[in-house]
Amino acid sequence: MISLNLNAVRAKQTESDEIAAAMADFWARPGGTFKELPPVRMKPRPSRRNWVDPETVLKRRPKPISAADRKALRKMVDAI
Secondary structure (H helix, E strand, O other): OOOOOOHHHHHHHHHHHHHHHHHHHHHHHHOOOOOOOOOOOOOOOOOOOOOHHHHHHHHHOOOOOOOHHHHHHHHHHHHH
């Protein structure tokens, strides 16, 4: 272990020894094995929109003119 503060390393040495002994005890038991599982891929849910900005609604594209309306406009233009 690399540390600039050797006093902190020495203070944690007893705790480190206890953890090492517990690990050795686990591996020595008959069922002391582990299974490596694939990592969990979590996709965050998209944020929920509770409020719609009125400016956004106004910027939406208008519906296209229907074929019947186009014919009527052509007749009006030809009449002028």
